[in-house]
Amino acid sequence: MGVLANKGEKVKVRVRVNGVWYERYVSPRMLLVDFLRDELGLTGTKVGCDTTTCGACTVIMNGRSVKSCTVLAVQANGADILTIEGLAQDSKLHPIQQAFMDNFALQCGYCTPGMIMQTYFLLKENPNPTEEEIRDGLHGNICRCTGYQNIINAVKDAAGRMRS
Ligand code: FES
Numbered sequence: 001m002g003v004l005a006n007k008g009e010k011v012k013v014r015v016r017v018n019g020v021w022y023e024r025y026v027s028p029r030m031l032l033v034d035f036l037r038d039e040l041g042l043t044g045t046k047v048g049c050d051t052t053t054c055g056a057c058t059v060i061m062n063g064r065s066v067k068s069c070t071v072l073a074v075q076a077n078g079a080d081i082l083t084i085e086g087l088a089q090d091s092k093l094h095p096i097q098q099a100f101m102d103n104f105a106l107q108c109g110y111c112t113p114g115m116i117m118q119t120y121f122l123l124k125e126n127p128n129p130t131e132e133e134i135r136d137g138l139h140g141n142i143c144r145c146t147g148y149q150n151i152i153n154a155v156k157d158a159a160g161r162m163r164s
């Protein structure tokens with residue numbers, strides 16, 4: 001993490017998000033999820049609870065999945081972050097996104113960005129997970145529409161697509 005520079009009551013935060021460096025002066029109390037949404041306009045990351053419960057705010061930070069409502073923006077200073085907006089390449093959906101679509105793994109879609117980012121991390125760590133490992137890997141992500149079975153199917157499908 002780099003050195004923070006003060007500017008009034010704000011602190012400088014410099015992060016690389018989806019391959020692009022951004023620099024903003026923000027309140028030391030600003031949450032990473034609010035930084036992404038309000039400062040950078042990356043509203044794909046959702047806020048479902050603000051209390052580390054639902055996983056809607058999940059992003060990848062320095063290769064690990066984090067609930068961005070539990071990370072301060074200043075703690076992300078110097079970090080490399082991947083959000084749902086960074087998955088599709090050249091207008092082509094990421095295999096996980098495509099698998100969620102093809103398996104009807106979303107209803108209202110509110111949990112979906114967090115589910116997909118957690119799946120991204122899960123499959124990076126374990127490219128061929130069992131159903132039990134998928135359920136365990138997604139246990140911190142809640143779907144209020146209770147579409148869990150299709151989500152599990154989508155993760156299995158995505159794993160197959162990414163291995164082939
Ligand atoms: S908004 Fe972060 S866990 Fe629910």
Ligand code: FES
Nearest residue numbers: 107111143144145
């Ligand atoms: S699809 Fe509605 S909360 Fe999961």
